[in-house]
Amino acid sequence: MSIDTKKAFGARDLSDREFFYGHKACAGCGGSVAVRLALKVLGERTFTVVPAGCMSAVGFIFPQLAFTSNAIISTFAGTASMLSGVSAAIRALGIKDAHAVGFAGDGATADIGIQALSGAIDRRDKIIYICYDNEAYMNTGVQKSGLTPLGARTTTTPATGGGSAARKKDMFEIVAAHGIDYAATASVGYVQDYINKVNKARTIEGTSYIHVLAPCPTGWGTEPDESIEIAKEAVDCGLWYLAEFENSDYRLNRKPKEFAPLEPFLKRQGRYRHLSASDIETIARYRDEKWRRIRRWDSQLNQDTHQDAPLASS
Amino acid sequence: MSIDTKKAFGARDLSDREFFYGHKACAGCGGSVAVRLALKVLGERTFTVVPAGCMSAVGFIFPQLAFTSNAIISTFAGTASMLSGVSAAIRALGIKDAHAVGFAGDGATADIGIQALSGAIDRRDKIIYICYDNEAYMNTGVQKSGLTPLGARTTTTPATGGGSAARKKDMFEIVAAHGIDYAATASVGYVQDYINKVNKARTIEGTSYIHVLAPCPTGWGTEPDESIEIAKEAVDCGLWYLAEFENSDYRLNRKPKEFAPLEPFLKRQGRYRHLSASDIETIARYRDEKWRRIRRWDSQLNQDTHQDAPLASS
Amino acid sequence: MAAALFEGRFALAFPSFGPERRGAPVLGFTRIDDRKITDRSAVRECDYVVVLDETLMNPAIADGLKPGGKVIVNSATPSKYANGGFEVIGLDATGLAAETLGKPITNTAMLGALIAVSSMVRLDSAVRAIEQEMNPKLAQANIQLVKRAFASLQPKP
Amino acid sequence: MAAALFEGRFALAFPSFGPERRGAPVLGFTRIDDRKITDRSAVRECDYVVVLDETLMNPAIADGLKPGGKVIVNSATPSKYANGGFEVIGLDATGLAAETLGKPITNTAMLGALIAVSSMVRLDSAVRAIEQEMNPKLAQANIQLVKRAFASLQPKP
Amino acid sequence: MSESARVFVSGNEAVALGVRLARPHVVAAYPITPQTVVVERLSDMVADGSLKTEYLHVESEHSALSACMGASVLGARTFTATSSQGLLYMAECLHYASGGRMPIVMMNANRSLALPWNIYNDQRDSLSLLDSGWLQVYVEDAQEALDMIIQGYAIAENPAVMTPIMVNLDGFVLTHTYELVDVPTAQSVDRFLPPYQTTNKLDLGAPKNMGFTATPADYTEFKYQQHRALLDSARVIEQTDEAYASAFGRSYGGLVQSYQAEDAELILVTLGSVNGTARVVVDGLRAEGRKVGLVRLRFLRPFPARELVALTRHARAVGVLEKNVSMGYEGTVFTHVNSAYSAETSAPHVLNFVAGLGGRDISRQDIISMFDQLASVDPTSERVRFVNLKLQII
Amino acid sequence: MSESARVFVSGNEAVALGVRLARPHVVAAYPITPQTVVVERLSDMVADGSLKTEYLHVESEHSALSACMGASVLGARTFTATSSQGLLYMAECLHYASGGRMPIVMMNANRSLALPWNIYNDQRDSLSLLDSGWLQVYVEDAQEALDMIIQGYAIAENPAVMTPIMVNLDGFVLTHTYELVDVPTAQSVDRFLPPYQTTNKLDLGAPKNMGFTATPADYTEFKYQQHRALLDSARVIEQTDEAYASAFGRSYGGLVQSYQAEDAELILVTLGSVNGTARVVVDGLRAEGRKVGLVRLRFLRPFPARELVALTRHARAVGVLEKNVSMGYEGTVFTHVNSAYSAETSAPHVLNFVAGLGGRDISRQDIISMFDQLASVDPTSERVRFVNLKLQII
Amino acid sequence: MNQPKPQPFTRPTRLDDFPVGTCFSAGHLVETNASWRSATPKIDLERCTGCQLCYLLCPEGVIFKLKDSVGIDYDFCKGCGICARHCKAKAIQMIREGVR
Amino acid sequence: MNQPKPQPFTRPTRLDDFPVGTCFSAGHLVETNASWRSATPKIDLERCTGCQLCYLLCPEGVIFKLKDSVGIDYDFCKGCGICARHCKAKAIQMIREGVR
Numbered sequence A, B: 001m002s003i004d005t006k007k008a009f010g011a012r013d014l015s016d017r018e019f020f021y022g023h024k025a026c027a028g029c030g031g032s033v034a035v036r037l038a039l040k041v042l043g044e045r046t047f048t049v050v051p052a053g054c055m056s057a058v059g060f061i062f063p064q065l066a067f068t069s070n071a072i073i074s075t076f077a078g079t080a081s082m083l084s085g086v087s088a089a090i091r092a093l094g095i096k097d098a099h100a101v102g103f104a105g106d107g108a109t110a111d112i113g114i115q116a117l118s119g120a121i122d123r124r125d126k127i128i129y130i131c132y133d134n135e136a137y138m139n140t141g142v143q144k145s146g147l148t149p150l151g152a153r154t155t156t157t158p159a160t161g162g163g164s165a166a167r168k169k170d171m172f173e174i175v176a177a178h179g180i181d182y183a184a185t186a187s188v189g190y191v192q193d194y195i196n197k198v199n200k201a202r203t204i205e206g207t208s209y210i211h212v213l214a215p216c217p218t219g220w221g222t223e224p225d226e227s228i229e230i231a232k233e234a235v236d237c238g239l240w241y242l243a244e245f246e247n248s249d250y251r252l253n254r255k256p257k258e259f260a261p262l263e264p265f266l267k268r269q270g271r272y273r274h275l276s277a278s279d280i281e282t283i284a285r286y287r288d289e290k291w292r293r294i295r296r297w298d299s300q301l302n303q304d305t306h307q308d309a310p311l312a313s314s
Numbered sequence C, D: 001m002a003a004a005l006f007e008g009r010f011a012l013a014f015p016s017f018g019p020e021r022r023g024a025p026v027l028g029f030t031r032i033d034d035r036k037i038t039d040r041s042a043v044r045e046c047d048y049v050v051v052l053d054e055t056l057m058n059p060a061i062a063d064g065l066k067p068g069g070k071v072i073v074n075s076a077t078p079s080k081y082a083n084g085g086f087e088v089i090g091l092d093a094t095g096l097a098a099e100t101l102g103k104p105i106t107n108t109a110m111l112g113a114l115i116a117v118s119s120m121v122r123l124d125s126a127v128r129a130i131e132q133e134m135n136p137k138l139a140q141a142n143i144q145l146v147k148r149a150f151a152s153l154q155p156k157p
Numbered sequence E, F: 001m002s003e004s005a006r007v008f009v010s011g012n013e014a015v016a017l018g019v020r021l022a023r024p025h026v027v028a029a030y031p032i033t034p035q036t037v038v039v040e041r042l043s044d045m046v047a048d049g050s051l052k053t054e055y056l057h058v059e060s061e062h063s064a065l066s067a068c069m070g071a072s073v074l075g076a077r078t079f080t081a082t083s084s085q086g087l088l089y090m091a092e093c094l095h096y097a098s099g100g101r102m103p104i105v106m107m108n109a110n111r112s113l114a115l116p117w118n119i120y121n122d123q124r125d126s127l128s129l130l131d132s133g134w135l136q137v138y139v140e141d142a143q144e145a146l147d148m149i150i151q152g153y154a155i156a157e158n159p160a161v162m163t164p165i166m167v168n169l170d171g172f173v174l175t176h177t178y179e180l181v182d183v184p185t186a187q188s189v190d191r192f193l194p195p196y197q198t199t200n201k202l203d204l205g206a207p208k209n210m211g212f213t214a215t216p217a218d219y220t221e222f223k224y225q226q227h228r229a230l231l232d233s234a235r236v237i238e239q240t241d242e243a244y245a246s247a248f249g250r251s252y253g254g255l256v257q258s259y260q261a262e263d264a265e266l267i268l269v270t271l272g273s274v275n276g277t278a279r280v281v282v283d284g285l286r287a288e289g290r291k292v293g294l295v296r297l298r299f300l301r302p303f304p305a306r307e308l309v310a311l312t313r314h315a316r317a318v319g320v321l322e323k324n325v326s327m328g329y330e331g332t333v334f335t336h337v338n339s340a341y342s343a344e345t346s347a348p349h350v351l352n353f354v355a356g357l358g359g360r361d362i363s364r365q366d367i368i369s370m371f372d373q374l375a376s377v378d379p380t381s382e383r384v385r386f387v388n389l390k391l392q393i394i
Numbered sequence G, H: 001m002n003q004p005k006p007q008p009f010t011r012p013t014r015l016d017d018f019p020v021g022t023c024f025s026a027g028h029l030v031e032t033n034a035s036w037r038s039a040t041p042k043i044d045l046e047r048c049t050g051c052q053l054c055y056l057l058c059p060e061g062v063i064f065k066l067k068d069s070v071g072i073d074y075d076f077c078k079g080c081g082i083c084a085r086h087c088k089a090k091a092i093q094m095i096r097e098g099v100r
């Protein structure tokens, strides 16, 4: 079964209100774009949970509180589990038409928070979990996370040691392997696509997961005005991809015929400046390998149907 | 690239020593079979980590200590992370030809322990992680875990409520989505296959994960002498499967032409006795759906190659 | 236990619990009194020892028995324990349960034996307790069982 | 800071740190003394205030200044702060740094200014400190910068 | 006073019955011996429809309490239960919930901590988390367990308190022992415990930001306010006890409960179920004419320093019996009690009896021996005494 | 005495330098402000080859300490570092490591606990875990931080101790402040600190089972033994201090360190970096002729009750200055100190100064005011005093 | 423009006036971010097509829609330059700030 | 048979003799599990083919290889019956135990 074509949801459909305002994120922060736009899609009947990380650190400094709708910080590990509680309370208290959304960083999602995320998906709790992926622990000063890409310099994978020796964990495939109700990858370089996916997640009766690449000028060593462009280039050069998973089906939203060159994309970022030509080749090789898997989903896996029938007696 | 054909490793190749002996598991415990056989494959130069759960509770009661090689209990959440430390110490201390193996229950693996497991796989630590899956928290008296199957009665999903309303988390696919070095599913109903897989894991330079179905007469409501048979039937009726994942490739080890009937398999177990005919149909439907995915791996995904090149400069 | 409550008496029942699994021998204690019981220390001395599995019989079993206390054992041949230095009363609970319930679950039968021997509670209190605790079908069979066990240990007239 | 150490003096430098991100104004303190410094309370009174970003200039900036203390500001037009009630010394550190380093990184230039104004440490100590902390290429440019900044604030003969 | 039912149940079952009466909106708990029966019974109640709640099968204790927090901040009434390793595993969340002033009720089955592993009763788990900002009550029997679950909500949700509460039951000794319990009717509990109301919540009508950062400029005040709420809860606890007594006929006396202490020369300070055994000992010794008595600390937070001193200051010697030791110093309760006396110009001699670790039985004879030791207390001798230690102290 | 290098580094960097000198086999740590610089520097050292260790990028603090435990039980020397939420997140493992007698060294950057969130210094994180069975030392400056990392291994690995140790640095105030530090040479440290040797390990030559269950028959003895080891560590700590002094010329005096306390009438008891500020105040007040002094508690476990009493019993009044409060009672250090005096027939008046929560500055003036309050102490007035509280206490 | 505005805030001095449980009005702002800016976006209304791309991309949400163009809340603009970089009409120019 | 055997154990009474850090000899056994058994497997050596399937499947590891057959360590056999159920040669019979 193929994925529903989403009605495009554009700038004009977004709520006119700003729900993330006056925060203290660095100028040009990609995470802020992700949070701001998602909240504008979801509207004011939204309960937001944000774990420890940049978005909470910059948004909740009493008495400067940047979320204009209901929001709370969770423990670092507890985004999904707190969301589960929020969602349970929404049901138990009979609150109608409300969303429970989380914005968690890559560390909060792929490392310390994966236990709670895995549990929430397993319970099929009605929550929207958005991982804004800036590819390191930024709030604490750019340390390697499970989503830091191969070769990237962080303060715990210094350039002297060649940057990160590990590849990026694939959270999208991991949540898909859970049989999640809806999952998607996105990028703030493709905002319309991102907006559409958040809008899709709104309608899901169960757990949705959106993994949005959100450049961090401070951690990546780029200029503040480059964030959107870099996020787009990441997709264009094939180091990131735009996809969805629903009803056990994958769907690739953007199928690059050929990839934009890697080197300029990498070299404009301070975190990759130490890479040698052969390092870049290695990165390209892993990219190509990854894309063989991705293309497989897309070409071959869109066939079967899936039905979700609860037990008659339960 | 296809998976290496493993030299079959039979009863005669196993160590003559018993490494798990005199424990206090229930008579007929499937988990004991899994632990005992794996240790006989790995031999005496093995460091075993067992988290809280039946296998530790029955094996480590001072002064009755049932592991005859080196072994330690970890915290419930800490199987994989303690194994990572063991493995790091093996390297740092220059210990040769030693194995670090963990035996964790389904709860310790799929629920509270998944954070640490995910991290260890991501680091590609050289450990062998064996999940003996008895499909509930047995040590604490049969509560539902993330691996409890749909419809199964546990003390927290009573028969009056129809048994478990959730489906079994697929840990094998989840670890595969991590790009793990080696993963396999197994069953104590197919001991030779299980032994071969443990033997394969021995040779992996990185993380291996083996998920072995291990019936629990106490929790499943079966007679002690049925455990092996039940574990075999689970495979034959298609509710469990035997597969491997290596070099980004899946491989199905047993391809049933047709499934053995579900009803007798379910009804001989106390935990399923409450199921109605339509419940059983629902279970069959999910099974069939699952098998469509499984067959897809097997038929279509065994094509690409994968190479593992570290960064030249790192 | 529950039976006592139907007579307005107080009971405190401590099941034992350990790391060992199904099949391992287990131990439990019950205190019964006319006043509220607050003592929660381990029972060290008792009036009756009830042994549900004959294979556990050994001389040490009566260590905590008060003078004049009795051991009630599930056995078809209790006489062989006669010279252990303590009074032994036997009931073939396994056989009786197998006949009555179709399963060798001996608890109820041994309860009948205990009541017969101790007069600690009345038989009809036990019957009411069983009625309350079990589903009707099971309860009927168990009531029959407790009565048969009780009857079989009544002094023959 | 590090410069003081090359004179056998003691220093304690507290960078400030907060939840605010790059771009937000930040505050730091340094104590320098001839004896070991153990006082770790916040600096409330100081001899010099160094303002690296002119846009932060406001009257409150001199609140903690001791009588006779000085404000050293990164500005091409320091004279406009003249009547704030405190002594202001200006240096166009941004311009100077842009010229010398090719980047508007003003820390080293302002260090030169501070040394010129305060005589707290000697210029050559600062030079040695820079040599030790930075890689050689960077160090050379920065040494030039600190010297130029220092020179530009020497009383014209 | 309302009609109630008498049932023969274990402590865990009494807790589950109490929870059902309190009608929580959300229950999230993770199994651990000896707490499991609570969650099993609650599952049964959900399955048979007698408890309407959102029951979450969570993946750990950290998640259990996080889920309760998520629900609590929307104004839902929540319940969780744990023990030992589970309590430690959620330690971060304990501070989080109290700092966030979320009136969650948690049952904790007191069990020893690994290593060594041991599933039996002592009180190191909850006593090691006294600083977490939770109210802590230790009950003596199954009846008090049920009652304190219900009172727990009334206390925690009181606007002057707004602090989570941990109801502690000795593992096995209480959780698994069957005894008679009076179960009040649902109607009477509904009257006693109205639905939870607060404005301190995420609210679509009046949106809030919660769980924020406080800078050095404000942090102290938040903590002071929280400290005050815990101190002020003493009054609320007493009022709640009185209200409960008039509704249900049972009073426990607030923060402390004494037994034969008024004229006692030797007083044993206890917490939890061992007080029951000690009562029997006191009765026996009183019968012999010995002036002995008991003070049971029901609450450890707020710590009843004033009440304790008032009840014991006349005694010649006081023994603190606790199933706990803070390694490298002494028993934590002992430390607390000593500090309570430190404002006094004179104080009784105080001995510390460390007993019952990892489920070691505390017999009547052990308690008699404690009174004997108190009777002959010598200020120069060791004050911290391990009861029933089987090692020669070399 | 060996040649050493003088460097101008932050407290975190001093810790990293100390770790490098101790040559751990395995380092596993998870980032958290204000500890991060430690792991960053260690990463740099691994990358540039100056530190040969297995560095594990773990996924949480629970995993960090679990990994250290896994390595430690094979006989490896291990290091981890954390702070605040991270320390709480690994709380279960703290008890586990100490009960398993694993001589792990951990640096903790003292930081306040959420909620409210706050990244700045206070000491509630480690003080709330005093019962976890770890040795706890609080250092005053970066030099002592480096020294105590090295001494930490010597103490923890001593066969009489075999207990993990937590080296606490005040967040920012120490971790981020730059100062001069003497760094001993690798050779001299190698002489002082030989490789870790133990038979208490998993061993292919002599296989072991570890981390087992103890039944009620043995559990008490394991805990008593552990308690004894913590008490006995006092002696080892002093011996190590002496040995360190003769190797490197720096002595801190063991469990406590006093300043002008001998003849002082008013003594402030401190821990950590605030002692430095207090020294300046004492110097000033002494210059005015006031008899004031300081006792710094370096170790909180083992708790130096005897040493503290000996150094302060002559004083008229003692103030306990702590960046901590145990809500619902008083400052934990205050509770401990009071208990220490309780064996004495007479004791000074003791006041509790709760200050510096969530990074609120403690100024010289604040400390002067504490001495003033001690001078005029009145036994009937409130003993627990929040310093610099900006709320009217109503 | 319906962007939030900074509001006055005086720290309570009475215990009872202090917020309970880290709970306070959503979106309460007490200070602006204008001082962060080292360059300021200026919109050329002539060129602006009102396409709203800058409105979508601004990380701060300070761009608001006007009839056929857009405006900026300079109280909170941090001067990141994203709007200027992505405006296809080149209607935004970043002006390096002097002293305000 | 090289199955482990129970060993004597006396609890130490001196502090220094007590194991440090929950660390004790691997595989130390002090008691058997024979009392758990309610039925006992008896091997008919005539029928046994020595196929070792029972040896593989026994959860307790109590079956040991003999020249052409197998033996059982009755100290630790729990009588689960798995061996008997899976012996293709029907060489094992479970005998319900009377009193030992």
Ligand SMILES: Cc1ncc(C[n+]2csc(CCOP(=O)(O)OP(=O)(O)O)c2C)c(N)n1
Binding pocket: A031, A052, A053, A054, A055, A076, A077, A104, A105, A106, A107, A108, A109, A134, A135, A136, A137, A138, A139, A140, A145, F030, F031, F032, F033, F061, F085, F086, F089
């Ligand atoms: C238990 C715990 N460990 C560590 C931290 C410290 N911490 C806070 S935010 C953060 C990094 C967050 O990284 P990520 O989730 O990627 O979000 P980002 O800061 O990059 O937006 C860390 C390590 C914490 N708050 N809690």
Ligand SMILES: Cc1ncc(C[n+]2csc(CCOP(=O)(O)OP(=O)(O)O)c2C)c(N)n1
Binding pocket: B031, B052, B053, B054, B055, B075, B076, B077, B104, B105, B106, B107, B108, B109, B134, B135, B136, B137, B138, B139, B140, B145, E030, E031, E032, E033, E061, E085, E086, E089
């Ligand atoms: C943090 C923590 N929570 C809960 C427990 C209690 N606990 C011990 S074992 C266990 C169940 C184990 O289940 P599983 O991992 O499936 O192993 P099994 O017992 O089924 O073999 C639980 C819940 C614990 N030890 N630690």
Ligand code: SF4
Binding pocket: A024, A025, A026, A027, A028, A029, A030, A031, A032, A054, A058, A134, A138, A139, A215, A216, A217, A218, A219, D021, D022
């Ligand atoms: S550090 Fe990066 S992620 Fe964090 S606020 Fe700044 S730009 Fe955003």
Ligand code: SF4
Binding pocket: B024, B025, B026, B027, B028, B029, B030, B031, B032, B054, B058, B134, B138, B139, B215, B216, B217, B218, B219, C021, C022
């Ligand atoms: S309960 Fe089940 S898993 Fe646990 S020992 Fe018994 S049979 Fe094995």
Ligand code: SF4
Binding pocket: G043, G047, G048, G049, G050, G051, G052, G053, G054, G055, G069, G070, G086, G087, G088, G089, G090, G091, G092
């Ligand atoms: S992007 Fe340019 S043209 Fe479009 S609205 Fe903004 S300023 Fe106008």
Ligand code: SF4
Binding pocket: A028, G041, G057, G058, G059, G060, G061, G062, G063, G072, G076, G077, G078, G079, G080, G081, G082, G083, G084
């Ligand atoms: S410069 Fe940046 S913050 Fe300012 S309006 Fe443009 S995009 Fe927004």
Ligand code: SF4
Binding pocket: H043, H047, H048, H049, H050, H051, H052, H053, H054, H055, H069, H070, H086, H087, H088, H089, H090, H091, H092
């Ligand atoms: S399975 Fe039967 S035939 Fe084979 S070895 Fe065992 S007893 Fe002999």
Ligand code: SF4
Binding pocket: B028, H041, H057, H058, H059, H060, H061, H062, H063, H072, H076, H077, H078, H079, H080, H081, H082, H083, H084
């Ligand atoms: S009965 Fe069970 S335990 Fe005994 S030998 Fe056979 S398989 Fe092994």
Ligand SMILES: [Mg+2]
Binding pocket: A105, A106, A107, A133, A134, A135, A136, A137, A138, A139, A145
């Ligand atoms: Mg991040």
Ligand SMILES: [Mg+2]
Binding pocket: B105, B106, B107, B133, B134, B135, B136, B137, B138, B139, B145
């Ligand atoms: Mg299990």
